[in-house]
Amino acid sequence: MMFSIIDDMDRRERDYSIDFVKGVAILFVILLHNMPNESIYSIAYIGQAVPLFLLVSSYLTYGGFQRKGFNGYFSARNVKKMLDRVSLPFFLLIFSQCAIFYLLKGGVDWQRLYMQGGFGPGSYYPWIYLQCWLILPFVIFLVNCLSFRRSFVLFVGICALGEWFTCVFHVPDNVYRLLFYRYLFLLYLGCVILKFKINGCLNSKA
Secondary structure (H helix, E strand, C coil), rough: CCCCCCCCCCCHHCCHHHHHHHHHHHHHHHHHHHCCCHHHHHHHHHHHHHHHHHHHHHHHHHHHHHHHHHEEEEHHHHHHHHHHHHHHHHHHHHHHHHHHHHHCCCCCCHHHHHHHHCCCCCCCCHHHHHHHHHHHHHHHHHHHHHCCCHHHHHHHHHHHHHHHHHHHHCCHHHHHHHHHHHHHHHHHHHHHHHHHEEEHHHHHCC
């Protein structure tokens, strides 16, 4: 499910190290959902597969956004592409799960569906992804406008404030898992990494 939100990378400029990272993350997700032994889980430290996906996604999206701009990012074509790749398969899956539950159990746990955003441990991801897709242009704007020091302090502060809000107001776990801000710093980090890489290439050519 990992792809750049504006997936227009030129194959001649393809960074195969990114493909390697995505491949490792995919392997981790498969292991994460199939290994019952929690001791192996902790040793392998594979629980960071989804954060790794989002880090890579923000890295790739930063490059696409630099080429396409705000209008290209939110163009009808790009919005449709995102919905076709993420939202449509997710809602088809939800519909299929509800049909299976109804046939096998005689009903659907609508409260669970509402509270958890879907069925299964990965049901939070499409909701997280949609929020990240909406917020990334503003993250990129701040990364481009502010110095690294200021943007770093800003995003650390925003993330800390979000976690403080979660703790003080006792945000339920089933709600917290659906909120993007727990991954906000990773979105910022992916953008910053590519920004430094681009600036480094420009300086080396100068």
